[in-house]
Amino acid sequence: MNKPVISDVSEPNGLHQKPLLEVRDLSVVFDTPEGTVEVVDSVSLKVQPGRTLGLVGESGSGKSVTCLATLGLLAARGRVTGGEVLFNDRDLLSISEAEMSKLRGCEVAMVFQDPMVSLNPVRSIGWQISESLILHQGLSRDAAAKRTIGLLDMVGIPNAKNRSDEYPHQFSGGMSQRAMIAMAIACQPKLLIADEPTTALDVTIQAQILELLSDLKKELNMALILITHDLGVIAEAADDVAVMYAGRVVEEAPVLELFDAPLHHYTLGLLNSLPRVDRKVDRLSAIEGAAPPPQEFVTGCRFEARCGSCGDACSGIRPDFTEVSPGRRVACMHPMSIS
Amino acid sequence: MSIQQIEPSPVIRVRRGWLSSRLHRWGLGGEWLVTIAMIYIAFILFVAVFGFTFQPYPHTQQDLFNQLQPPVFMGGSWEHILGTDDLGRDVLSRLIRGLRLSVLIGVVGTAIGAILGSFLGVVAAHFRGWVEEILMMLVDVQVSLPFIIFALAVLAFVGNSLTILIIVVGIDGWERYARLARSMVLSANQKDYVLAVRSLGLGHFRIYWRHVLPNIMGTLIVQATINLPGVILLESTLSFLGLGVQPPLTSLGQILGVGRDYLILAPWIAVAPGLVIFFLTLSIAIVGDWLRDRLDPTLK
Numbered sequence: 222m223n224k225p226v227i228s229d230v231s232e233p234n235g236l237h238q239k240p241l242l243e244v245r246d247l248s249v250v251f252d253t254p255e256g257t258v259e260v261v262d263s264v265s266l267k268v269q270p271g272r273t274l275g276l277v278g279e280s281g282s283g284k285s286v287t288c289l290a291t292l293g294l295l296a297a298r299g300r301v302t303g304g305e306v307l308f309n310d311r312d313l314l315s316i317s318e319a320e321m322s323k324l325r326g327c328e329v330a331m332v333f334q335d336p337m338v339s340l341n342p343v344r345s346i347g348w349q350i351s352e353s354l355i356l357h358q359g360l361s362r363d364a365a366a367k368r369t370i371g372l373l374d375m376v377g378i379p380n381a382k383n384r385s386d387e388y389p390h391q392f393s394g395g396m397s398q399r400a401m402i403a404m405a406i407a408c409q410p411k412l413l414i415a416d417e418p419t420t421a422l423d424v425t426i427q428a429q430i431l432e433l434l435s436d437l438k439k440e441l442n443m444a445l446i447l448i449t450h451d452l453g454v455i456a457e458a459a460d461d462v463a464v465m466y467a468g469r470v471v472e473e474a475p476v477l478e479l480f481d482a483p484l485h486h487y488t489l490g491l492l493n494s495l496p497r498v499d500r501k502v503d504r505l506s507a508i509e510g511a512a513p514p515p516q517e518f519v520t521g522c523r524f525e526a527r528c529g530s531c532g533d534a535c536s537g538i539r540p541d542f543t544e545v546s547p548g549r550r551v552a553c554m555h556p557m558s559i560s
Numbered sequence: 561m562s563i564q565q566i567e568p569s570p571v572i573r574v575r576r577g578w579l580s581s582r583l584h585r586w587g588l589g590g591e592w593l594v595t596i597a598m599i600y601i602a603f604i605l606f607v608a609v610f611g612f613t614f615q616p617y618p619h620t621q622q623d624l625f626n627q628l629q630p631p632v633f634m635g636g637s638w639e640h641i642l643g644t645d646d647l648g649r650d651v652l653s654r655l656i657r658g659l660r661l662s663v664l665i666g667v668v669g670t671a672i673g674a675i676l677g678s679f680l681g682v683v684a685a686h687f688r689g690w691v692e693e694i695l696m697m698l699v700d701v702q703v704s705l706p707f708i709i710f711a712l713a714v715l716a717f718v719g720n721s722l723t724i725l726i727i728v729v730g731i732d733g734w735e736r737y738a739r740l741a742r743s744m745v746l747s748a749n750q751k752d753y754v755l756a757v758r759s760l761g762l763g764h765f766r767i768y769w770r771h772v773l774p775n776i777m778g779t780l781i782v783q784a785t786i787n788l789p790g791v792i793l794l795e796s797t798l799s800f801l802g803l804g805v806q807p808p809l810t811s812l813g814q815i816l817g818v819g820r821d822y823l824i825l826a827p828w829i830a831v832a833p834g835l836v837i838f839f840l841t842l843s844i845a846i847v848g849d850w851l852r853d854r855l856d857p858t859l860k
Contacts, residue, residue: 294758297688319763326760333759339752343774352770353760404760 240267240307241444242291242329242412247304249283249290251515258515261287262468263304268412273438273445275459275476277452277491279512283468284448288414292329293321308412327357330405334417336397340389346373347385350404357408372403377433395426399433406437413438414446419454431458452495456480461548464488467513467523474549484551486528522554530555594850597843604840608663611656616641619657620808623648628826643828645818651832654815658833661811665726666792672730673791674784677737682768684738685745695738702735708797715803725804729794733787740783744776778855785848789841796837812837 249261261283268274276284289295291306291313306313308329313321325331333339341349350372351365360368366385373381376399389397398418405413415434419427435458438445447459455462455476462479464472464487472485483489490508510527513519521536522528528535534554542550588595617623623644631643631651642651684692711728718724745768748754757771796813798804800820805811812833819830 292759294755322761322763324761325758326762331756331759333752333756335752339756341753341757341771341775344771349757352757352762356766357761401756404756 238269241270241309242266242268242446243307244287244291245305245307247287247290247306248302249286249295250300250302252298252300255516259302259518260299260468260515261290262518264465264468264470265304266463266470266473268444268446269461270411270444271438271442272460273435273447273458275455275462276446276448276465277450277455277462278465279450281512281514282465284450284465285416287465288331288416288446288448292325292331292414293318294325294331323357326353326405326410327408328410329412329414330408330410332398332401332405332413332415332418335421336401337389337394337421339401340392340397342389345386345388346392346400350385350400350407353404353407368407369403372407373400376400376403376406376437377429378403394422395429398422398426398430402430402433402437406441406443409441410443412444412446414448416448417450418447420449420451427454428457434458452491464491467518468515469523469552471524471553472551478546478549482557484545484549484556485524485553486530486555486557487524489557490527522552591850594846597846600839600843601847604659604663604836604843607656608660611660615653615656617650617653619649619654619810621649621653623650628822630826631828631832634828642832643826645815645826645829646822651815651829654810655812655832655836658810658812658815659836661805661809662792662795662813662837665722665729665795665805665811666788668726669729669732669791669795670784670788672727673733673787674737674780676730677734678741678780680734681738681741681743682745682772685742685749686764686768692742696742699735699738707732708794711794711798712801712803715798720803720806722805722809725795725798729791729798732791732794736787737780737783740779741776744779745772748772748775782848782852782855785844785851788848789844792837792841792844 244264244266246263246265247261248259248263250257250259260281264283264287266274266276266287276287278284286295286299290299290301293313295301301314304314308324313324316324340346347366347369350369351360351362354360354365354368355362358365369385370381373385378384378396378399384392384396389400392400398421402418413434418434419430422430431454434445434447437443445458447454449455459476462472462474462476463470464479464485466487472479472483472488474484479488480492483492487508490506493506494508496502496505508527513523513526519525519536520539522531522540525531525535532555540552540554542552543556544550545556583591583595588598623640625648626640626644627646627648629637629640629644629648632638632641634643640650640652642655644650645654680695684695711732714728715724749772754767754771757767762771792812795804795811796816799811799813800817802817805814807814815833816830816837819826819828819833822829
């Protein structure tokens, strides 16, 4: 396949382009009855136009919250306390709710984890897709219906004309996810955020959906943020990777470099815990301990408790990012050496 | 592909007559009680709407030579099929006319309560905070207040007109819709599809109106069918007590109230509207129950 080619060729260009979406020092807190917890702590991300950023991390590491905050979709108890989100030079955190509504679905769209519950059960698939077309593009009902059939066709739903009148319960998981993707790309957004788009699907469907996403990305020339906890998905679909741990980004790298030579000990642990088919291993290695819950986040390195090679300096102060090479940085006091 | 392959596998087919197959298609197979209740409701609605075309006499026309005539099956004449009251007014004509007003008040009153209550419930669920606190406090006040006393007080102080009566009986039950709508909107707002349409840039009003409301509509309609008999009974009660519909207008409750004075002498005056109210509320309750079972996915 041409995946390595894409990475190699577009890398130098991609890095010098102006980012489509730039998240700078974004912090999000949740107000809970027990007090305020900071779930996202000064996260910075860059998404280049036409490229895929893989956001990887364990459950509760703040991947989804970061993206929801970016789109202003946080639940009522969540608050953004700092940072800025620049999308095409506009700060999304300071624009009004009305402007944000116009932007959502139009320039930035999102695909969610479980397609079976992300579609309104009482409306037909076609109705739901055409709604966004009518709203954002001012199409007539007929024109929108026609365009909907085209979209369903585009995401690979067979017999799109008949199926657009069907209801979500008549669709399988994979088909529902395709419909969700059709809905998200209806207005040709510049950025698509896919929040664990394949987690609820079985493995054969996963590959199809990932392939569909990367095809659509090329076809519509959009950028993609792929949130996942599955490094296999990252390897298959991402161009750049940001690894998140306990509310912070700990490492950023182009995908091949990350898999070749991880710099952060957490990334290494993640990679080591992947099952290998090219080697015979008796047991999968696991990272000792568990990720801390947001209430127990510390200022110093949050991976210290589970890290084998930490020193005295690790606790107490927050590890700064070291820029190793363009597009590659790591937040660790004792990073792995680049071999 | 050969023809045999695409022939449908043998299905056990139950032979049914025309009526039975129709009933099955409408989901009424074996539900004879519900079918009868529906027919009765349809009949009542028909009489309420078109009754004036075959009403034998004007409902206020007095026939003082024929006071307290018994109905035809109790030895009366065919001139007054259901007999006459103390002023010689034809009971059947009054029944038809009273039905019209009772159904009107019942339906409009229920609609007022449903719309008001659901709206306030959605508002409470959307704004949360102090708006919700105040609205839910009002709900608690409404629940703890004996409604009939409240209605009597309003009608006695504000005065009596048909509009006020409809509004008063409409207010009855709003708190049930408010609670129902609030809790259902709260749970719907947690659903991923609401987040998904928000991520597509839909505004709050659009999301509530076009996505959330259709999802909770079924439950609200069932609540309305449960509430409707209560509203009809409330109107009857108020009219019976003399604070509801005032002559020359007439409603079932009012006829019942007049008939009370002659219960020993001429029971038909009170029994006829009483039976109509009884079977109407029973039928609506039966149909509402059936609707609830059909719309509840957990009972399938």
